[in-house]
Amino acid sequence: xxxxVTIDRVRAARSKISSACAHDPEKLVTxxxxxQKTLTSRMVAxxxxxxxxxxxxxxxxxx
Numbered sequence: 001x002x003x004x005v006t007i008d009r010v011r012a013a014r015s016k017i018s019s020a021c022a023h024d025p026e027k028l029v030t031x032x033x034x035x036q037k038t039l040t041s042r043m044v045a046x047x048x049x050x051x052x053x054x055x056x057x058x059x060x061x062x063x
Contacts, residue, residue, distance in 0.1 A: 021027035036043075 021031055
């Protein structure tokens with residue numbers, strides 16, 4: 001399998017952040033939420049996609 005340099009860089013950055021947060025999921029969420037607050041001005045809202053749900057997709061049948 002070919003390696004992708006960009007993906008390797010993203011994985012390395014995520015690993016570094018996780019390590020800095022002692023691999024604690026709660027600390028990671030807090031870190032990313034704080035980063036989101038500080039970088040809000042750099043974010044671009046995408047178009048909202050809407051999908052029609054199938055009328056039978058989520059129906060449960062009784063056993």
